[in-house]
Amino acid sequence: MNAYLAELFGLAGRTAVVTGGSSGIGRGIATALARSGASTVIVARGAERIDETVRELVEAGCRAAGVVGDLGTRDGIRAVAEEAIRPFGEPDILVNSAGINIRPPYPNISEADWDATMTVNALAPFLLGQRYAPGMAARGYGRLIHITSQQAHRAFVGSGVYGVSKGAVESLMRSEAEAWGGTGVTSNSLVPGFVLTPLNARLQEDREKVDALAARTMIGRNGLPSDFAGAAVFLAGEGSGYVTGHSLFVDGGLSVH
Numbered sequence: 001m002n003a004y005l006a007e008l009f010g011l012a013g014r015t016a017v018v019t020g021g022s023s024g025i026g027r028g029i030a031t032a033l034a035r036s037g038a039s040t041v042i043v044a045r046g047a048e049r050i051d052e053t054v055r056e057l058v059e060a061g062c063r064a065a066g067v068v069g070d071l072g073t074r075d076g077i078r079a080v081a082e083e084a085i086r087p088f089g090e091p092d093i094l095v096n097s098a099g100i101n102i103r104p105p106y107p108n109i110s111e112a113d114w115d116a117t118m119t120v121n122a123l124a125p126f127l128l129g130q131r132y133a134p135g136m137a138a139r140g141y142g143r144l145i146h147i148t149s150q151q152a153h154r155a156f157v158g159s160g161v162y163g164v165s166k167g168a169v170e171s172l173m174r175s176e177a178e179a180w181g182g183t184g185v186t187s188n189s190l191v192p193g194f195v196l197t198p199l200n201a202r203l204q205e206d207r208e209k210v211d212a213l214a215a216r217t218m219i220g221r222n223g224l225p226s227d228f229a230g231a232a233v234f235l236a237g238e239g240s241g242y243v244t245g246h247s248l249f250v251d252g253g254l255s256v257h
């Protein structure tokens with residue numbers, strides 16, 4: 001990379017924590033950040049997929065490490081926050097990609113469904129931001145990046161409590177942008193369309209539905225984890241320092257079609 005591009009987009013010397021970095025969109029983003037030079041910590045529950053991702057990154061010459069943890073409880077979130085700084089120190093970049101979508105029919109949504117969804121999808125991004133952003137502000141550089149959803153902006157295909165959690169994260173992102181404004185810490189979100197990942201494996205079995213979703217985009221296909229690489233590197237790097245409180249739709253044009 002030439003020096004000018006490295007200044008704008010390079011992540012050498014930066015440290016990143018990517019929740020949900022062992023699968024799907026998070027894995028795509030962790031790979032992009034690590035390949036751009038960031039020492040990258042991947043957080044998830046399953047050790048096997050973490051190990052596989054870390055191995056792949058290290059073999060490609062990246063600095064990467066994994067942390068097994070559960071963002072489904074307050075204690076779990078706090079434990080992850082501390083464990084994730086062990087490999088490479090306090091992060092400059094936090095990517096909140098871990099998420100669940102349990103999709104019960106609306107009348108059947110229970111308090112337990114609400115709690116489970118809101119904890120992983122919204123409380124974890126809040127608490128991790130509360131833990132890391134003060135340090136980022138003190139060091140004068142920080143990037144909080146959230147992965148939200150079309151369903152944060154409009155209800156469709158049974159948004160349920162998932163849509164509520166993602167709407168909360170869009171507002172959290174704006175609150176963080178306001179709170180940390182002027183400190184060198186920004187907060188933004190990436191808004192996917194329909195991305196082919198394990199999260200929606202069941203839906204992918206219905207070829208007609210998958211094709212119909214692809215037809216709703218302008219690009220003419222559904223998203224892939226690698227589609228998030230460029231946008232994530234941009235939001236993580238020096239070059240996006242004047243971008244904050246922004247929702248960047250990486251959705252093939254789905255939201256405006």
Ligand SMILES: NC(=O)c1ccc[n+]([C@@H]2O[C@H](COP(=O)([O-])OP(=O)(O)OC[C@H]3O[C@@H](n4cnc5c(N)ncnc54)[C@H](OP(=O)(O)O)[C@@H]3O)[C@@H](O)[C@H]2O)c1
Nearest residue numbers: 020023024025044045046070071072098099194195197199
């Ligand atoms: N795919 C789409 O079409 C789409 C669309 C809009 C938004 N999104 C959002 O994009 C993000 C990534 O989704 P994806 O499609 O890439 O999903 P995915 O492939 O299912 O990956 C989810 C990741 O989160 C981790 N995770 C889940 N629950 C966790 C917990 N309690 N504690 C720690 N880690 C946990 C998973 O690892 P373990 O299971 O091993 O813990 C995995 O690494 C999510 O926030 C999702 O809501 C996805």
